[in-house]
Amino acid sequence: MRHATNSLRPALRFEYVLPTGSGGRAVLEADGYVVHELPFVEISRRKADLLLYGPMLLLNGWRLYRLARRQGARIIHLNDFYNLTGYVARLLSLGRLQVVTHVRFLPQSLPQPLARSWRWLAERAASRVVCVSEAVRRYFSVNPKVQVIYDPLPGQERYPAPVHPPRPDGTVQLLYLSNYIQGKGQDLALPAFRAAYAQNSRLRLRFVGGDMGMLKNQQFRQQLEANVEQAGLQAVVAFGSFATDVEKEMKAADIILNFSESESFSLTCLDALFYGTSLIASDCGGPAELFVNGESGLLVPNRDVAAMARAINQLAADADLRTRFAEAGRRFVRQKFAPAHTFETLAALYQQVLAK
Incomplete structure (x- = not known):
């Protein structure tokens, strides 16, 4: 996401919300982003996480809704479809907040009762569902709100293209x-x-x-x-x-x-x-x-x-x-993976969602 959003500023303003204590905060702040933190809890086999998941989902959804309202955000972009916090924030906003759900995991490899539930929710509650590949896209139904947007290429190269001549030791x-x-x-x-x-x-x-x-x-x-x-x-x-x-x-x-x-x-x-x-x-x-x-x-x-x-x-x-x-x-x-197929397509998607 950082590669994509770096290319879309300043036409669009982005702020990031990370799990509390994330090491990614320093990287994003070095790029000039405003970064917030929330104590996200993910579903796991640990009993403590299972007990906390529901209450913390509601609490963090409320916090995210208040944060979005305070910062003037109009879109919440979820960086994978297992993060349901944005849907709670959208519900609390009475539908004014739009949600874009990015699917970065291969759903076929996840526990299917969970993956099918997340798919059902994404297809109905998100404004758009972004898949990082056709392999991911095939998991979803044929739906105009579901589309493939590839991740962008790395940034500018710092070293010459490799030549790879035979090594002196033959290795x-x-x-x-x-x-x-x-x-x-x-x-x-x-x-x-x-x-x-x-x-x-x-x-x-x-x-x-x-x-x-x-x-x-x-x-x-x-x-x-x-x-x-x-x-x-x-x-x-x-x-x-x-x-x-x-x-x-x-x-x-x-x-x-x-x-x-x-x-x-x-x-x-x-x-x-x-x-x-x-x-x-x-x-x-x-x-x-x-x-x-x-x-x-x-x-x-x-x-x-x-x-x-x-x-x-x-x-x-x-x-x-x-x-x-x-x-x-x-x-x-x-x-x-030229810009027209990656971050420029993402920018067009944002504009379509904002036009609603």
């Missing part, structure tokens, strides 16, 4: 850039790399990502590291922490891997294509819409480790193919 560097979260595919990439490495000892793999301060993510990374040690791959597989310079990381690699099990869009894949590094991604939703398989990247079946290993070996063995993919990917995303 091929693979990068897996994603937070350490179960389902993001690192546990699939590791056995795929191990199988590929058995055929090509020049391969090197580096994982980069954060754990978001969550114990379960820390344990997931520890398990990955233990698996590397058990396989005797410590010399060729490395682990890094959160990347502050994604462009630099991607342009330093020869191949980007993304074997997530479920992606509504995948900004990581978009970044890899935009920055010009060859990509192998799993067919898990949104990534299939970001490039043309066999022309600007390789798409492998979801959770198919053997296919992942074959794709790694195919691309690692052919430097010319990596170059062709990188160049074709850069061209493809610059055309498909």
Whole structure:
């Protein structure tokens, strides 16, 4: 959203409402946004959250309604369809506040009783429903208020487009850039790399990502590291922490891997294509819409480790193919995700909603 709204100022004024204590506040304030905080509570398996969810939804809806009235806001843009606070605020405003609901998760991968309820509410209570990909759009009924608006391209490049000549030591560097979260595919990439490495000892793999301060993510990374040690791959597989310079990381690699099990869009894949590094991604939703398989990247079946290993070996063995993919990917995303298809479309949507 920040990428999109940065391009729409000053014609439209945006203020952000974040969960209390969010680390995103400093980033947004550095860009000059007014930022508010509310103690949002999400549905989870924790009994305390379940008990608090209903009362806090009503309370935060009331707070959001008062905040919108005080700030003169006319649209509340929900950044995913599980956040129901905006609907409460709209109800309290007697329909004067308009709600735009953005769907960023792949609904098919969510618990269906919840996802179907959120879909029903979004289609009836929101002024517009924005889907980040056709993969997401297919979950909804045919409805003129539901449309696809792709996320915008990253900002201006700071480094030259990568050339990727053969390395002096003959190695091929693979990068897996994603937070350490179960389902993001690192546990699939590791056995795929191990199988590929058995055929090509020049391969090197580096994982980069954060754990978001969550114990379960820390344990997931520890398990990955233990698996590397058990396989005797410590010399060729490395682990890094959160990347502050994604462009630099991607342009330093020869191949980007993304074997997530479920992606509504995948900004990581978009970044890899935009920055010009060859990509192998799993067919898990949104990534299939970001490039043309066999022309600007390789798409492998979801959770198919053997296919992942074959794709790694195919691309690692052919430097010319990596170059062709990188160049074709850069061209493809610059055309498909041009402003007219992203933030300019979002601006037009806002104007239509405001005209009601």
